[in-house]
Structure formats: structure tokens, C-alpha cells
Amino acid sequence: MQTKSQRVVASGELLSRKLLVGYIVMLGLAMSLIALTVDPYLPAFPEIGTFFGVANGVVQASFAGVTLGIALGQLIIGPLSDAYGRKPLLLLTLGGYLVATVVAFVSMNIETFIVARFFMGFFAAGGDVVGRAIIRDLYRGRSMQKLLAQVYLIQAIAPIVGPILGAQITEFAGWKLVFLAFGLLVLVLLLAALWFMFESLPVAERRSSTPKEIAGGFRKVLLDRTYFGLVIYGAVQLGALYAYLNFAPFIFRNSYGLPASEIGLWLAVIGVAGYTGVQVGSFLAKYIKGQWLLLFTAGFGAMSGVALFLNDGGSFWITQLAFSVQMFVFGVGLTNVSTIALYNHGSEAGTATSLMGVANFAFTTLISAFFFLVDSNGSGGVGIIILVLFGLSFFAALLISRPWLIPDLRKPESEQKN
Numbered sequence: 001m002q003t004k005s006q007r008v009v010a011s012g013e014l015l016s017r018k019l020l021v022g023y024i025v026m027l028g029l030a031m032s033l034i035a036l037t038v039d040p041y042l043p044a045f046p047e048i049g050t051f052f053g054v055a056n057g058v059v060q061a062s063f064a065g066v067t068l069g070i071a072l073g074q075l076i077i078g079p080l081s082d083a084y085g086r087k088p089l090l091l092l093t094l095g096g097y098l099v100a101t102v103v104a105f106v107s108m109n110i111e112t113f114i115v116a117r118f119f120m121g122f123f124a125a126g127g128d129v130v131g132r133a134i135i136r137d138l139y140r141g142r143s144m145q146k147l148l149a150q151v152y153l154i155q156a157i158a159p160i161v162g163p164i165l166g167a168q169i170t171e172f173a174g175w176k177l178v179f180l181a182f183g184l185l186v187l188v189l190l191l192a193a194l195w196f197m198f199e200s201l202p203v204a205e206r207r208s209s210t211p212k213e214i215a216g217g218f219r220k221v222l223l224d225r226t227y228f229g230l231v232i233y234g235a236v237q238l239g240a241l242y243a244y245l246n247f248a249p250f251i252f253r254n255s256y257g258l259p260a261s262e263i264g265l266w267l268a269v270i271g272v273a274g275y276t277g278v279q280v281g282s283f284l285a286k287y288i289k290g291q292w293l294l295l296f297t298a299g300f301g302a303m304s305g306v307a308l309f310l311n312d313g314g315s316f317w318i319t320q321l322a323f324s325v326q327m328f329v330f331g332v333g334l335t336n337v338s339t340i341a342l343y344n345h346g347s348e349a350g351t352a353t354s355l356m357g358v359a360n361f362a363f364t365t366l367i368s369a370f371f372f373l374v375d376s377n378g379s380g381g382v383g384i385i386i387l388v389l390f391g392l393s394f395f396a397a398l399l400i401s402r403p404w405l406i407p408d409l410r411k412p413e414s415e416q417k418n
Contacts, residue, residue, distance in 0.1 A: 007198050007199065008198065008199045008200070008201070008202045008203075009138075009198035009199070009200060010137055010138070010200055010201065010202055010205075011138060011139075012138035012139045012143065012147065015138070019196065022192070022196050023134075023138075023197070024147070024150050024151055024154065025154060026189060026192055026193055026196070026197060027131045027134060027135065027151050028151045028152075028153070028154025028155045029154065029185070029189050030090065030093075030094070030127035030128070030130070030131040030189065030193075031127060031128045031131040031132065031151060031155045032127075032154065032155045032157075032158035033097060033123070033124035033125075033127040033128065033186075034070060034121075034124045034125060034127075034128055035155075035158035035159045035162055036124070036158050036162055036182055036185075037066055037070075037117075037120050037121055037124040038063070038066060038162075039158070039159050039162035039163045039166065040162040040163060040165055040166030040169075040178055040182060041166055041175075041178060043163060043166050043167035043170055044166060044170040044175035044178060045059050047170060047174070047175045048062075048113075048175055051175070052109065052110040052113065054110050058110060059110075061114060062110075062113060062114045062117040063117075065114045065115070065117045065118040065121065066117050066118065066120060066121035067121065067361070067365070068118060068121065069117070069118040069119060069120065069121025069122035069123075069124075069125065070121040070122070070124060070125040070357075070361060071125070071358060071361045071362070072122055072125075073121065073122035073123060073124065073125030073126050073129070074125040074126075074128070074129050074353075074354045074357035074358050074361065075354055075358050076354075077089055077093060077122075077123075077125065077126035077129055077130065077350070077354070078126075078129040078130070078133065078350035078351050078352075078353050078354025078355075078357075079207075079214045079217055079218070079348075079350055079351045079354060080209070080350070081129070081130050081133055081201070081350035082133075082201070082206060082207045082214075082217060082347060082348050082349070082350040082351050083206055083207050083208060083209035083213070083214070084206070084209065085199050085201050085203075085206065086130055086133055086134045086137065086199060086200050086201050086350075087193070087197055087198070087199045087200070088199075089126065089130050089350075090126075090127070090130045090131070090134070090193055090197070091190065091193060091194060092126070093123045093126030093127050093130060094123070094127065094186055094189055094190040094193060095190060096119065096122070096123040096126075097119075097120060097123035097124060097126075097127070097186050098183055098186050098187055098190060099119075100116050100117075100119035100120040100122075100123060101116075101120060101179050101182065101183035101186065102179075102183060103115075103116040103119075104116035104117060104120065104179050105176055105179040105180055105183065125357065128353075128357065129350060129353045129354050129357060130350065131151075132338065132342075132349070132353040133201075133349040133350040133353055134200050135147050135148060135151065136342045136345070136346060136349040136353075137200035137201050137346065137349065138200055140343060140346070141339065141343060141409035141410075142285065142286070142339075142409055142410050144338075144339050144342070145282055145285055145290070145335045145336065145338075145339040145409075146282060148282075148334075148335040148338060148339065149278055149279055149281070149282035149335050152278045152334070152335065153278075153279075156274075156275050156278065159271075160268070160271065165178075165181070166178050169181055201347070205346065205347045206347065207347060207348060207351075214351075217348040217351040218351055218355065220345075220348060221345055221348060221351055221352045221355060222355070224344060224345070225400055225401060225402065226340065226341070226343075226344070226401045226402070226405075226406055227341045227342075227344075227345065227352065228400060228401075229396045229397055229399075229400030229401030229402075230294075230337050230340060230341040230396075230397065230401055231341065231355065231356055231359045232359075232392070232393070232396035232400065233294065233298070233333075233337060233393040233396045233397050233401070234337045234341075234356060234359070234360060234393075235356075235359045235360050235362075235363040235364070236363065236389045236390075236392045236393045236396070237298070237301065237330055237333065237389065237390065237393045238360045238363070238364055239363050239364050239367045239389050240301065240305075240326065240330070240385065240386045240389040240390055241326075241327075241330055242364045242367065242368055243367070243371065243382050243385045243386060243389070244270075244323055244326060244327070244382065244386070246368065246371050246376075246382075247371070247374070247376050247379075247381070247382040248267060248270070248323055248382075249263055249267070250376035250377070251319065251376065251377070251378065251379050251382070252266060252267075252316075254376065254377040254378075255313060255319075255377055255378050255379070256316045256319075266320055269320070269324065270320070270323050270324050270327050271327065273324040273325075273327045273328040273331070274327035274328060274330055274331040275331065276328065276331065277327065277328040277329060277330065277331020277332040277334070278331040278332070278334050278335060279331075280328075280331070280332055281293065281297075281331060281332035281333060281334065281335055281336055282335050284332065285335075285336060285339075285409075285410070286410065289403070289406075289408055289409070289410065290336040290339060290340055290409055291336075291340060291397070291401065291403035291406045292403055293332065293333070293336055294333050294336055294337065294340075294397050294403070295394060295397055295398060295403060297329040297330075297332045297333040298329075298333070298390050298391075298393045298394035298397060299390075299394060300325060300329045301325075301326055301329045301330065301386065301390035301393070302386075302387050302390040302391045302394065303325075304322045304323070304325040304326040304329070304386060304390075305322075305326075305383045305384065305385070305386030305387030305388070305389075305390060306383065306387055307321075307322040307325075307383070308322045308323075308379040308380070308382060308383030308386060309379070309380050309383030309384055309387065310383075311379055311383075312378040312379050312380030312383070313378050313379075313380075319379050322379070322383075326386060326390075338353075338356075339409065340401075340406060340409065341356065343407075343409065367385075
């Protein structure tokens with residue numbers, strides 16, 4: 001008799017409704033690990049520095065370790081899941097993350113703590129990459145997009161709830177209990193994945209683990225113009241999102257004189273716009289080809305940048321609306337990008353998702369280094385950034401991915417034509 005680890009379920013159609021709901025929860029939590037590795041611990045930085053007797057800059061170095069771990073984890077774990085299967089790598093990811101969390105919890109010096117945080121980032125990236133690959137294994141096209149939208153319902157909660165829980169736990173129980181609390185969550189997730197999740201990548205479809213074959217997987221996805229254009233599309237739009245995150249709080253405070261409590265409220269409203277956009281994007285894709293929807297959203301995103309530029313020092317409500325439109329259209333495109341980019345990359349879905357993650361990380365890190373050159377007292381500077389980046393995403397989709405050559409993913413594969 002086969003165990004769940006041995007049995008392969010390579011199609012979501014073979015999952016019962018109850019088990020599919022379980023998959024949505026498990027994948028949503030696994031893909032939330034990056035956010036849960038960063039956001040809950042930010043309020044605890046001062047306490048961590050006091051505990052280890054180091055300056056704030058040293059504590060911030062632990063955050064740099066997390067981001068480095070995320071980049072390497074995306075690059076390494078994705079291709080390994082193409083070679084050894086999804087479930088073993090997911091279990092390894094969750095187990096490794098749990099061990100790293102325990103090490104951070106018991107750390108008595110800053111050096112051990114920083115190393116533990118690096119590995120938390122490394123394995124968190126694996127949860128995200130392998131989770132997306134499993135979704136691609138189970139579904140393709142429109143069905144994949146629907147599942148992604150459902151998973152995002154859970155994943156999108158993490159950046160909202162994480163800082164709140166982290167701050168409350170730190171205040172009432174101490175910063176170390178934050179690690180213990182989320183370590184227990186990962187332990188539950190690990191046991192659930194071990195018991196309820198099936199392997200989704202058949203042995204016959206796995207790639208060899210030799211360096212040559214792994215390199216061949218990277219080469220195959222990078223030579224796909226549709227994929228390559230959408231990697232650029234996603235990375236530059238994420239750069240625009242980072243620009244919003246970096247500038248909006250200062251604009252609200254310096255240009256409109258809002259207190260911190262009100263800034264948090266209006267940023268939450270903008271976040272809800274993005275959350276809503278994900279679900280609207282999945283709905284609209286039933287009626288509009290996803291590739292054309294991406295062009296529309298890029299255009300509206302660019303127009304939000306124009307509005308911010310023209311409204312520099314002007315109405316608060318126009319600024320709020322422009323940022324909300326930016327977040328909304330970003331959400332609308334989110335599931336469409338992954339669905340189309342991974343459509344032709346089933347057996348190398350891990351490699352494809354890892355490259356998308358690394359590109360996102362590299363571009364946002366690069367562009368963030370130049371944000372200090374832009375005036376943060378008004379919306380004009382960030383408006384130009386958003387306009388340029390959404391404009392680049394439009395032309396990447398139009399000229400590189402060539403939407404007129406992409407099949408209509410709303411139809412069954414037997415009926416698809418370019």
C-alpha cells in the first residue's frame with residue numbers, strides 16, 4: 001500500500017473538495033513564510049538590540065541576512081524540487097525553517113542569531129517557490145489562476161496580521177516568544193503537509209539533478225519569450241510597489257501632516273485595494289484574455305503615476321486614490337502573470353518560479369538603493385518612478401511576450417489557438 005509520500009496526485013481534479021480546501025490553507029501558509037519571517041519581528045528590533053547588547057545597525061544586519069537567505073533559497077530550492085519532487089523539498093523547507101526558528105529562539109549571541117535568521121529566510125523562500133510549483137503541477141491555465149486567487153486570500157493576510165501579532169507578543173511576552181509562536185505554527189504546518197499532502201510531480205517528469213540538467217532547466221525557461229517578458233513585467237511592477245511602500249508614509253506625514261495612526265489607516269485602505277484587485281483579476285480573466293488584461297493594468301498603473309506627478313502638493317484624496325489604483329491594478333495582474341508565465345513549464349515549474357523570485361529580489365534591491373535621491377516630501381518624484389516602471393512593464397509584455405501569440409487560457413487545451 002502506498003503512503004501519501006509515495007503516491008502521486010498530479011492533477012487537482014483528483015483531490016476531494018475537502019482535501020482541496022486543506023491544500024489551499026497549507027499552500028497559503030507555506031507561501032506566507034517570507035512575510036512571516038520579516039513583518040512580525042520588525043517591532044522587536046529595539047528589544048533584540050538591548051538583549052544582545054548591540055547597536056540598532058547590527059540588528060538590522062540580521063534583516064540583511066534574511067534577504068540574502070531569501071535570494072539564495074529561491075535560486076536553489078526551486079530547481080531541486082524539479083529534480084527530487086515537491087513534497088520532499090516542502091518538508092525539508094518546513095523542517096529547516098523550524099530548526100532555524102528554534103536556534104534563533106535559544107540564541108545567546110548576535111552572531112548565532114544572524115545565522116539563524118539567514119536560514120529562516122533561505123527556507124522561507126523554499127516554501128514560496130515550492131508552493132507555487134505545486135499549484136502549477138495540479139492545474140494549468142484558468143484553473144491554476146482560480147487556485148492562486150484562493151491561496152492569495154490566505155497569503156495576503158500575513159503582511160497585515162504579522163506586525164500586529166509580533167508587536168503584541170513582544171510587548172506582553174518578550175521578543176523571543178515571537179519566534180516560539182511562529183515556530184509552533186510551522187510545526188503544525190509541517191505535520192499537516194506530512195500527513196495530508198501528496199507528491200504532485202511524477203518521477204517520469206522530473207529533471208536530472210546534475211548541474212548540466214539544472215542549467216538546462218534555467219536555459220529552457222529563459223529562452224521562452226513569453227516567460228522572459230513576464231519576468232520583467234513582474235519585477236518592475238514590484239519595484240513600483242516598493243516605491244509606494246517607501247514613499248507613501250513620508251508623503252502622508254510631510255505633505256499632509258497626518259499622524260501615525262491615520263497614516264496606518266490609509267495605508268491599510270490601499271492594502272485592501274490590492275487584496276481586492278487579486279480577486280477581481282481572477283474574475284475578469286473569465287471574460288478577458290489574461291495577456292490583454294496585463295496590458296490594461298500596466299496602462300492604468302502608469303496613469304496612477306501621472307496623477308501622482310500632476311498632484312504633487314495637491315489634494316490628499318487624489319494622492320490616496322492614485323496609490324489605491326496602483327495597488328488595485330497590481331493585484332489584478334498578479335495571478336495572471338504567474339498563470340501565463342508558468343503555462344508551458346510544468347516539469348521545470350520550480351526553476352521558473354525561482355527565477356521569477358530572484359529577478360524580483362534583484363530588481364527591487366537595485367532600485368531601492370536609489371530612492372534616497374528622490375524627494376519624499378511630495379508625490380511628484382514617486383509618481384515619475386511609478387509611471388516609468390509601469391510603462392516598462394507595458395512594453396515588456398507587448399514587445400517581448402507578444403500577447404497576440406499567447407493562447408487563450410480560458411479555453412480547454414484542445415481548443416486553444418494563438
